[in-house]
């Protein structure tokens with residue numbers, strides 16, 4: 405039992421402690437799987453930036469071997485009104501109007517160039533989802549947003565069935581919130597993603613969120629008033645000074661609003677963020693590994709109690725509703741090769757034609773490249789069949805279950821033979837269950853989804869990551885800063 409838990413236990417906390425006690429965490433930790441915010445690899449893509457090489461647009465956009473015609477679009481707006489203490493994402497604080505205008509011109513050009521290149525290769529493409537993320541897309545004015553979405557529609561004819569999501573920062577309630585949400589609604593946006601993170605005002609203050617819990621509730625109500633029927637709330641843990649009691653209050657506040665879904669992110673504490681430095685100076689202000697598991701279990705228990713299903717690529721809890729598809733997350737979760745991911749903007753990654761590539765994170769380089777009519781591709785790689793198989797396993801395991809039959813057919817490999825000792829070890833630790841044609845993470849396994857997914861990285865990729873670690877190039881610092889996952893020096897493999 406953790407000594408920090410001596411205070412009175414609520415019913416939720418008592419249940420979560422019971423689950424955690426049954427999970428034999430120590431045994432799993434000893435086997436080598438650890439969940440530590442400093443070494444946390446958010447498994448949303450594979451392979452990682454560090455493994456990317458120089459690549460030309462010609463190699464990516466010619467001779468399409470992946471002829472899937474479904475494209476999920478991601479549009480990145482890298483601007484914010486300030487810097488939250490936990491955020492390591494590339495963004496520009498308080499951008500000057502001219503920077504925004506230049507960026508919008510550049511992103512439009514990127515959208516046009518890419519759509520032309522794709523149409524030269526494939527006809528009849530469809531767009532199941534478009535996601536405007538950031539940074540804070542809400543930094544754009546209503547007119548700027550309307551102009552951008554109109555432009556996207558000209559290049560990629562989407563339909564009324566396309567799910568269009570915008571990430572909304574609650575701060576808009578004190579500015580142009582009402583007008584902005586109305587503009588989104590009129591411009592075909594049918595899903596909002598509210599970045600709330602916490603419903604505790606003290607935590608919101610110390611993390612420099614620039615809004616209060618009441619603001620978040622107000623913006624949620626305004627979204628409903630405007631007509632939005634699909635709203636997601638993002639929450640984040642661990643944060644400094646977060647206790648199980650504060651976390652429970654945050655969960656209660658979020659589920660009381662009855663959103664269509666709640667997403668809880670596990671904070672990756674990375675060098676570019678100020679919480680990284682706070683953690684070095686005052687580790688006692690941060691929950692320990694046991695507590696972090698406890699927060700996760702509390703969330704799963706609370707969501708279950710409220711009747712939400714758990715989808716695991718990210719911890720995403722959805723209200724089961726027949727008429728909603730939650731396409732973007734479904735696409736993300738699927739991550740198979742049937743849906744290609746096209747991302748636009750600085751620092752984003754795309755999965756297209758069996759290539760993964762990254763755009764320049766530096767917005768000046770990004771705009772300069774497009775000024776010369778060149779795609780702003782920074783680094784990329786063509787995945788071999790071996791790496792495509794690893795990608796399917798890594799992302800599939802992270803999503804909670806893998807359709808083995810489908811993968812075996814696609815790659816002509818016997819998964820049991822290919823990963824025999826690894827699967828055996830995971831089964832012995834009761835982290836994984838095999839049913840006919842499927843591999844599923846067990847209840848215990850779900851607690852270590854990212855750490856288990858990492859085990860499926862190929863030996864070749866591990867070597868590549870090791871070599872890159874030793875490389876000293878002028879771009880090394882940039883790569884280190886933007887390589888948020890799979891740093892070989894930090895990876896834990898099963899002992």
Ligand SMILES: C[S@@+](CC[C@H](N)C(=O)[O-])C[C@H]1O[C@@H](n2cnc3c(N)ncnc32)[C@H](O)[C@@H]1O
Pocket residue numbers: 490491492493537538539540571572573574598599600601638639640669670671672673674
């Ligand atoms: C990139 S942010 C953009 C959202 C928007 N700017 C906002 O803050 O409302 C998307 C989500 O990532 C999550 N996030 C932010 N920092 C994170 C970190 N260090 N580790 C994991 N997730 C994080 C937050 O939950 C956030 O809502």
Ligand code: SF4
Pocket residue numbers: 483484485486487488491492493495538539540573599
């Ligand atoms: S969490 Fe969102 S608002 Fe805060 S700095 Fe990061 S991108 Fe900007």
